[in-house]
Amino acid sequence: MTGTGELVRLGRRTAKGVAGYDLAALLVGSEGTLGVITEVTVRLRPTRAPERTVAGYFDSIVDAGRAVDAVAAAGITPSALELIDRQCLLAVDAWKDMGLSVDANVVLLGRIDTPGSLGDDEAATMRTAFDKSGASWSAQSSDQAEADALFAARRLAYPALERLGPVLTEDICVPIRAVPEMLSRIESIATQWDTRIANIAHAGDGNLHPLLIAPHDDDAARQRAQAAFDDIIDAALNLGGTVSGEHGIGLLKMGGLVKELPPAVLDMPHNIKRALDPTNILNPGKVFSRTI
């Protein structure tokens, strides 16, 4: 539904198509500012081949970041490469007692969906990358139940942390080469602002989710957490990254968006917004801090 009340269908039913501008791509991620999406049709793909899981334990988060860079440098594109840090492991254990924090400070979970012996080779290469980057332990899981349990711990990390207090969720994304440096800067920022920062990450994409615990009942701590949040954004931009890898801008990252995009680039979405929603009725006041 457009800003002028027209019901339109965008996108295409064909595998390829270049008839005019890619309006579906423009609407995806526009956060309701260019139209109200009332119906979505998705393309189905064949089921993936069974995946291999490789786990690595690390003493330091920067070593785990180096392993992520080493995997990318080896030319492998994992179907998943997730990072869970000590704060998250402790929170999961405090809630579900999975015993992970006994053995590991930081866990990397990699998945390879390349089929056949090439997939075996890639899994072995990933494990080597983990070991060479200082893993204290690594293994390719031969047991699907075990592999699923590790990924379950990953999924539990966020709700486990929320039990500890209000969480300010970051969503930065940096070039993969910059992952170790970014993780190191997050550690420094946590120390500098005396703020508890846990990390979960879609590390293989360079998409990091530092989670800042900002207690309700402590105004000074909340302000320090906000300062740390802003510093993390500055560090990500400084390393060639973005303020949002997947969550979007909303209200929380409106300031970050202005830092990321130069004024001439910001003019373009502003002008598009004005063209497609002339009366500014579509999610007004979000994404763009400047008045449309």
Added chain:
Amino acid sequence: MTGTGELVRLGRRTAKGVAGYDLAALLVGSEGTLGVITEVTVRLRPTRAPERTVAGYFDSIVDAGRAVDAVAAAGITPSALELIDRQCLLAVDAWKDMGLSVDANVVLLGRIDTPGSLGDDEAATMRTAFDKSGASWSAQSSDQAEADALFAARRLAYPALERLGPVLTEDICVPIRAVPEMLSRIESIATQWDTRIANIAHAGDGNLHPLLIAPHDDDAARQRAQAAFDDIIDAALNLGGTVSGEHGIGLLKMGGLVKELPPAVLDMPHNIKRALDPTNILNPGKVFSRTI
């Protein structure tokens, strides 16, 4: 370079990113109407695994279309699935004497880049799909030189046809299920308008390139070819397809674009164009037949 003379850099250097609208996606395929693209940075991917080539010969082009549908229905996503019809084979042989037209009326060339034994299975499944759809001959090429020669014939088809006269190149794309029906309709249209139409196709994508020979020196024949061209567009739209799978709109398909997109959808790119190029200096008069 924008319509207001600003030099901007769009896109992102990170694997993921959702900071504002996807302006790079909007500019890609905008055919110079939203900005002048002065520099492009592309992402590199690892080299693909070696591919398997499966060739099939068919007596009728509609059977070859059925084979394309059968491959998709089997859940396979080939890295290439190309069709070359009798007119093209004759033209290539007339030029390069490759001897293809002796054995085949229509050739399908499939490639599978799935590695390992799964790739072997998919190549075998593709060959079975060819056979069940009425292939007069099929084989998985064990010889890379032979496979490359077949694809060379595919690449020669267009210049070979151009030797026969001016070619009006179609670029329709239909849902894969509709490929056999579309090929059948093209045959009927050729007969109806007494126009020589050759077919090459990225058939696995449903992207067909009917090539209409429109002789310079025969006005009546040129007019019939134009009528056939328009009928092919109508048939593609009727089957849920698009007027352009990959070539774009330019001048040739401006009428087709208006047929494909309803007025409310056409309003959107018009308004975007006006917003980003207020003085209409960027490739004016192309893509959109309506005055901006």
